[in-house]
Amino acid sequence: MRKHLKIIEMNRATGGQRFANYLIDLLALFALNFVISLASMFLYEMTSAYFFYFYNNGGMVWEFLSGYVISTVYYFMWEYFSNGRTLGKIVTGTRAVSIDGEDASTTQIWYRSLCRLIPFNAFSFLGENGWHDTLSQTRVIDIKKYLADRQIKEEIEAIGTKEIA
Template identity: 35%
Template sequence: MSNSTYILDEKLLASGGSRFANYIVDIIVVFCLIFVFGIVMALIANLFGLGGLMYWLGNMSDFEGQILFVAICIFYYSFSEGIFGRSLGKFITGTIVVDENGQKPSFGTIFKRTLCRLIPFDALSFLGSRGWHDSISDTYVVNKKELEREVKLFHEFNLIGNNEVI
């Protein structure tokens, strides 16, 4: 068996259109999660007679709303990309987050990637090539099917000429 390691080919990177679709779908999911959070908290407040919680939910400041948005984003991206390597947007567009070897990144790398999303103007960083949350965390968003085909071909090519052990 060969000791060579697969290195990601830049041609597998997801298109700008796919990345934009990922962003739109994921933002919609985050807003839905915030809505569900509000409903669950209101139900809990009503069930247990927590008037203060109901008051807070109804009178949340802009700053508190932004903190909630950031917390839900961190939860959503860390959970979905940490467990599946993909957010809902990436499932829909057929893309996946990988490291330079085409493997699922560690949870620490995904968490770093998620925190980098909080950098102001990160979304605009895609006007160049790779976004900041990709380049800082050394991750790549690629087409999943194309990656699987490339990795399979790479490993099959490395088997050529190797003696079969029985």
């Protein structure tokens, strides 16, 4: 069980920041899907491989399946390689961290990415925490506020200790 730090809860991202994260990442996913669709049309014309034709003409089930795969990979890759951040989080100055204040682990990032497939998960952040936060034991924090509070805490803890020059 992870220790739940109060400083993490005090510096959670606002609902507005979370909504902006969602919109920015959604636009990025639309752009990514557009690029993949164009590439598959081009590759179909060049190779006549049916898979590339199927990507753009596979029907509604295929669209949902490919959309789920693309979005899961998008969120996992961004948060894994950008230290808990997606394109939306970079723009808004937020970051996903573990509830114990550490960087989110690979497993937690994987859970966050998979939990986004839960229907209506996108609206769950309007409550206390999003389902993908609760189930993965992570929180999205405002980086500037968190670092300022952490610095204050460290300075208070350093009172009375001897400085070594």
